[in-house]
Every structure is written in C-alpha cells, then in structure tokens.
Amino acid sequence: MVDTLATPTLVAPDQIRLGSGRGRRFEGADHGAGISYFFVDNQPGQGSGLHWHPYPETWVVLEGDVTFAVGHETIVATAGDTVTGPAFVPHRFTNTGTGTMRLIGIHASAVIIQTNLD
Secondary structure, eight states: OOOTTOOOOOOOGGGSBOTTSSOEEEOGGGTTOSOEEEEEEEOTTOBOOSEEOSSOEEEEEEESEEEEEETTEEEEEETTOEEEEOTTOOEEEEEOSSSOEEEEEEESSSSOOOEEOO
16 A cells, blocks of 8 residues: 655755764654664764664665674675674774775664663
C-alpha cells in the first residue's frame, strides 16, 4: 500500500549543521525518515570518541583515510569503502590520512542514541 499523504522532504545543510564546521547530524524522526546519520568532515588526527549504539551503524567513507576501532578489531578504510559495526559494540574512528576525511555514519534508527565512553 502506498501512503499518498507522505511527501518528500528537502533538508538543507544549514538546518542540521553541527557547530560552525561542515559536519551535520540528521535525525530521521524529525524529517519522516526511519534512519539517521552523521556527515563527518575531519582534518588529520580528528575523529570521534569511544561510544556505542543499541543498533548497528554503517560508515561510508567518501574521502580520505580513516581508521576504525570496532570492539577488538582495527579496520583501515579509504574513499569508497563501507564499514559496519554491530549494536552495543564500542567503536571510534580517526582521520589517519594527510588530508580531509569525509564519511557518513548511518544509524539504523529514526533517532540517534549514543552512549559515550570517553
């Protein structure tokens, strides 16, 4: 069955910007979507702190080099790679390249639920 009342939504970057940088936080529940994501734009050495989610996360590396620590695994990825992390497993990522690193972290949830460990 098709929901004829649903309408597509455009979300401009300024509506979901994180701070003054280029990063963005999209929570699907605010826009009628069943998923959420972070758009990350980091310089060398920058990245996330150690944290976990009660659902899986998928990262798509758009540009640069990034090292992920997912549980006891270390995964080195570059532009074009996709990395997955299971629910409840602590993880972090760091730009380990020499230039800008951009990725999208897709959350299998309409809201972002995160427990920080750092």
